[in-house]
Amino acid sequence: PFANGAGSITLAKPSKAGSVDIVARLGADPAASKCTAWTPAAATPFGAYLQGKWCGANYDKDPVARATFGIFGSSAKKGPIYIRENF
DSSP, rough: OOOOOOOOOOOOOOOOOSSEEHEEEEEHHSSSSOSSSSOOOOOOSOOOOGGGGGSSSSSOOOOEEEEESSSOOOGGGGGOOOOOOOO
């Protein structure tokens, strides 16, 4: 949960390799306004000023993050442990 601008998201260890997209629902509209093809489960009617124009002409898109598991190899192979991309 988030309160007063702070919070955290905990993801459980998956059983298989793959990825998951996380959308911050910032607008009051129950249908998320995002660039991805799926709809997240919960809405929060605050923070619309944090929306961007990542895939359109208007500042109406919610931010999206992707967590990826099990595709970079083990630490013994010196593969990446943490990757951050900004779009």
